[in-house]
Amino acid sequence: MYYIGVDLGTSALKLIMMNSKGELVKSVSKEYPLYFPHSGWSEQNPTDWFLAVKEGLKEICEGADDKIAGISFGGQMHGLVILDKDDKVLRPAILWNDGRSTEETDYLNNVIGKEKLSELTANIAFAGFSAPKILWVKNNEPEIFEKISKIMLPKDYISYMLSGSFATDYSDASGMLLLDVKNKKWSQEMIKICGISEDMLPKLYESYEPVGTIKPELANELGLNKDIKIIIGAGDNAAAAIGTATVGEGACNISLGTSGTIFISSKKFGVDSFNALHSFAHADGNYHLMGCMLSAASCNKWWMEEILKTRDFIKEQENIVNLGENKVFFLPYLMGERSPHNDPDARGTFIGMSMDTKREDMTLAVLEGVIFALRDSLEVARSLGIKIEKTMICGGGAKSPLWKRLVANIMNVEVDVPISEEGPGFGAAILAAVGCGEYASVETAAKSIIKIKEKIKPEADLVVKYEARYQKFKRIYPALKGVFKEIG
Template identity: 90%
Template structure:
């Protein structure tokens, strides 16, 4: 049988279809608009998503409709989708990267209080989270707020339109700041704080659970089998973690995409005392910690394309030969920073340049700086007693042999590269296979499906050199923190 994973991204939709062994059969991509009605705002029209899903399913299923058993999702997190009593979309979805809710975020963190929020949800407020967006609509669009009947996340709108099931999964719900993450239930106190009611919120499921079947009329329209199961799915990072076998106790995945993440799975619930890392439920039924930095591979893209005016990324790295001995440091906070500093005013900075500084030194400093910043989040996890000896790696930056070597030595972990990297869509397809009974559980499925094509081991001499450099890097942000607000 075939299983479809829908990756609802910010710029495009990607659907992947895999067989029961985890082999990729076919993939389809569909783009849709992204709107910026004001500076710092970011919106999309949910009906554009559903159009893309329908067109993608038609194309993907051509000639294979009878073999498709299940559909699941991995989607952009935190977005606010609101419907009225007649299921009409009340306004464009407010996305994860929308910054309009600064006042509401400050209210939650400083009036309700970070300690209280952490007690209720295991997390503190960020402007990207869903709860501040709900409060923004209440404060700025009261006539729309009064009409809200259903509150859902982006991927769950697609699930609702396909199946009629008003649902979400625990991993995606964790990023709303409405879920009691530890006990896997909606927080009644957060519901009151946001002036909503529990019946406005979707039913909660594990990511691999079946929530319904495709609507018969849709199956007919799309040329699909009416028996196709719809499986809850997961937030994009959790789904991507499934696609790299980052499940169970102490598994780790580092993503060097536009943004950067370090994702650590655990069978036990945990929160660091400063809430520097997000503490969320995981798509495997357990928990995870995640550090998210806003600029990762995008730092290198900026340096290559905007500053050096070149697209020869590998060529610029070819002559770099001074690993562990670079005198130049780079703070990779081009768009502010999320984990672990939670500082929207932080900015990118070079320091340590001299008359002997070379082009190669600055290129290396970019790659090192991003990796040092990701290690900041890893150190928070280590402070909780979590021992990480190896990590998977994915994202565009993982195509660089040099960058993978830096990750291994700066973090002192073995780096593993999966054979296939299809992102959240692949993880969602695995969840669909588990939901349809192809595998007993998520961990069993990932062990059977995910294969390793490369391993990079840390080198003792380089580890020692980079340990010394990391200790210096850690001192730079605190020294510059007070200046960033003044220069913006």
């Protein structure tokens, strides 16, 4: 049998087909628009996602006859999708990297209080989370707020359109600031604070649980088997972690996608006392800690395409040789920042240029800056006594040999590269297989399917050089924090 994983990304949709042995059969990608109607805003139309999903399913399932057993999802997290009583989308989805809800975030953190939020949800408010966005709609679009009947996350809209089941999973729901993560149930107090009702929120499932089957009319339209199970899936970071076998106790994964994350799995619930890291449910049925930066590979894409006006990413990295000796630093906060600073006003910054600064120095600074920023979150985990000596890696940035080498040396960890680097889509396909009974558990499936093709070890001399550079890097943001707020 075949299992399909749908990776609903920010810039594109990717569908992965996997067979019963965990082997990739084929993949399909579809793009859709991303809108920035105001500075710091980020939106997409959910109908664009669903059209792409239908086109992608038609293409990837062609010739598979009735061998498709299940479909699951790994979707961009935190996005606010709201529907009216007739299931019509009320407004464009407000995405994870949207910073408009600064006032609402401040209200939650400073009036309701971070300690109270952590007690209720295991997390504090970030501008990207769903609850501040709900309050923003309430405060700024009251006529739309009054019409809300259903509140969904991006992947759950696709699941709903395919199956008719109003559902979500614990991993994705953890990022809404509405879930009591420890007890895996909706927080009644947070629901009240946001001025909504529980019937507006979806039913909660584990990521590997089926929520229904494909709608008969859709099966006919797409030429698919009517018995295909829809498995709810996970938030993209949790799905990517499944796709790299980051499951069980103490495993680590770094994702260099549009956003960047460091993901540490655990069988026990735990909270970082500073709330610099997110404490979320995991798609394997357990928990995880996660540091998330809003701009990772997107920083390199911006630098290459918008500034250097090139798409030849490989060529730009070929002549970079001065590792550990670059005088230029880059703060990668192009969309503000989440972990660990929680500052939507932060912005991208180059510092340290001189008359002898070269193009290669600037390019290297961008790559280094992303990893330095991720190390900020790693240091929080280490302060909790968590020992991380190796990490898996995935995302578009993981295709760069230079970037993988930088991860190993800036973080002083071994970097393990899986044979498949398909990220959330592959993890979603594994969840589909588990949901259809192909494997006994997510942990069993991931550990039997995921294989390592390359190990990058830290180099002692570079570790020393990058330790000195990191100590300089981490002083830059505090020095500029007040400036960012002033320049807006």
